[in-house]
Amino acid sequence: MKYWDRKEKLFKYINGVRQFFPLANEQLEIIARLIDKFNPNINSFLDLGCGDGFLGHFIHKLYPASQGVFVDISEEMIKKAQIKDMGHNSEYIVQDFGKHEWFKSISKLKKFDLIISGYSIHHIENNEKQRLYKDIFELLNPNGLFLNLEHVSSPTRILEETFNELFLDNMYDYQKYIGEEKTKEEIKEIYHDPKHKALNKLELVEEQCKWLKKIGFSNVDCYMKIFELALFGGTKTR
Numbered sequence: 001m002k003y004w005d006r007k008e009k010l011f012k013y014i015n016g017v018r019q020f021f022p023l024a025n026e027q028l029e030i031i032a033r034l035i036d037k038f039n040p041n042i043n044s045f046l047d048l049g050c051g052d053g054f055l056g057h058f059i060h061k062l063y064p065a066s067q068g069v070f071v072d073i074s075e076e077m078i079k080k081a082q083i084k085d086m087g088h089n090s091e092y093i094v095q096d097f098g099k100h101e102w103f104k105s106i107s108k109l110k111k112f113d114l115i116i117s118g119y120s121i122h123h124i125e126n127n128e129k130q131r132l133y134k135d136i137f138e139l140l141n142p143n144g145l146f147l148n149l150e151h152v153s154s155p156t157r158i159l160e161e162t163f164n165e166l167f168l169d170n171m172y173d174y175q176k177y178i179g180e181e182k183t184k185e186e187i188k189e190i191y192h193d194p195k196h197k198a199l200n201k202l203e204l205v206e207e208q209c210k211w212l213k214k215i216g217f218s219n220v221d222c223y224m225k226i227f228e229l230a231l232f233g234g235t236k237t238r
């Protein structure tokens, strides 16, 4: 079934925390389009840093017969992803992709037509990101596609502030919508929690695209971006 026929059905899918992400529906739309264009026969995919499996389960909606592998460092998140699996017989693996050992365990399994990651790789250092991107290249089948929906850094302080304000406003509107009554100040405090910020090792999307090109990816681009939220990646050949 082509993308257009599935569109309406698919985009009712968005739920939970994603609802306060700016352009969350459009991100899924672009992901679906890119897959359609580059590799419409997805038999196998890997969701890296899967959390509750949001992106992997979305891929299963697009390609119900595909074999999914879900990886996360957190056992708790892997369990959540597993609970939401709709009988696809996927594999769920606890691994830290910040360490090269992850590659050994995954490369034993299979290669992938699609490797997708959502808001996860920015938790590791830049040298680890570069090594991970090489691992990803190795793990892709010919014509395989890598898509990284990611939190990237802002080029200037004022742009960072603009992003923070947009995100906070969205969080505030969303919590009101679901019936909570936190003030803007309370929301700000949660958002700027230094413990959370310390986990972010952000890098510019342009820099990360340069790394991908150097590794050998083709069609490398930032496919869409709204301030610090970027969708970028590349293909193994073509």
Ligand SMILES: C[S@@+](CC[C@H](N)C(=O)[O-])C[C@H]1O[C@@H](n2cnc3c(N)ncnc32)[C@H](O)[C@@H]1O
Pocket (backbone or CB within 6 Å): 048, 049, 050, 051, 052, 053, 054, 055, 071, 072, 073, 074, 077, 095, 096, 097, 098, 117, 118, 119, 120, 123, 124
């Ligand atoms: C913000 S959540 C995003 C979850 C999901 N990908 C999504 O798009 O909704 C980030 C996830 O990355 C996982 N993660 C962080 N560092 C990781 C690492 N080094 N190896 C594997 N998973 C990691 C976390 O446990 C968490 O589940």
